[in-house]
Amino acid sequence: MPKATVERLPLYLQCLQAMGDSETTVSSDVLANIAGVNSANVRKDLSYLGSHGVRGVGYDRLELCVQLRRALGLTDKWPVVIIGVGNLGSALANYQGFDPSGFNVIGLYDADPSKIGDPVDGHRIKSMEELELDIKEHDVQMAILTTPAGAAQEVADMLVGAGILSILNFAPALLKLPDTVKCRQVDLATELQILSYYQATRTA
């Protein structure tokens, strides 16, 4: 499945879920308008799911959701860990969208001994030693990194050593990782700078 398609599937899922139960069926055209993409593109993307829409009618909304979730590997909940419980880590810990999206935060971890034991959204912050044990015990494969930039690489190395295979990195640092590990970088400064470019060229 093309990379570009994979990155749009969650978008479709979000659109379908946001539509509410009023519509039992969706056409590629309607979905395309909501998602802001071309309708042929939607159809081609969905064709990778082996999905069968009905000509003259469209796609069954609920069935399509199921197929999207299956394609994205969301049939079971993934256990995830959050490392670095600063402001951002706490914010993510409180995020209510994990469960409906298919994820289950099993623990929060921080290197700062003074934080350990503090309650955050029903969890108690745990130590880095426990992190390694928890990863192995629960067979965790996905981690969210919200440490300061300086600590990110060191923590990432540890995560990789413990068996983590996917990292969502919010730390403003580029991680050096083995290519068996998949990483996605989310960087506030980068996003703003991209907007800045378009803002600046707009006036020029």
Add this chain to the structure above:
Amino acid sequence: MPKATVERLPLYLQCLQAMGDSETTVSSDVLANIAGVNSANVRKDLSYLGSHGVRGVGYDRLELCVQLRRALGLTDKWPVVIIGVGNLGSALANYQGFDPSGFNVIGLYDADPSKIGDPVDGHRIKSMEELELDIKEHDVQMAILTTPAGAAQEVADMLVGAGILSILNFAPALLKLPDTVKCRQVDLATELQILSYYQATRTA
């Protein structure tokens, strides 16, 4: 300038700044390795800056930083507002990277009356009425949206009305905006779901 290039420029800037002052000069090859892209790609990207590297030597690191910042429109600081001071908004307000990246948070705003006046990182949370005034007074063009999903569209409409031209949206909602307004969406669930896909296909 190609969209793909624009989205890499902040990455290059980050790499160059992270290199420290030890290196006065950088080759496309070195930069490419750090950034994780092809060196010909780096050269082509940098050639859009009108940058002149020196054959046999490379690029002057500091000069390149200046040119990148100029290309991205970061010569002056952009005033930005943050709307929605929940966990995530507070986290962003405390983010130390705004200033070095070229941005200046001029205010935090929330619809909840009980929050107004609360101090967050040297700011006091202000009301939505003040938001509109501040935008016009300071000629703010960029906004960061960290409200709950349900409020996002309404707030976005107001921002657009007040003159905002670029929105960085952390709310898990797709905004309907006039195409004069540029928006970038950052969505935790989406990112995790993309990772989930690769995680799932890895084992399959």
Add this chain to the structure above:
DNA sequence: GTGCGCTTGTGAAACGAATCACGATGCCCA
């Protein structure tokens, strides 16, 4: 039942971006 309108699925074409390959060029050192 038959025809018409809507919508899918998909080959073909167009587009944009990444990579390759190499000529051009400046620096360093003998």
Add this chain to the structure above:
DNA sequence: TGGGCATCGTGATTCGTTTCACAAGCGCAC
């Protein structure tokens, strides 16, 4: 001062993605 090495800049090529265009198919109305 000249030769060799390192590196840039960029045309040509390849690759991946998007868009177009249309035949095929389904359902509904009459």
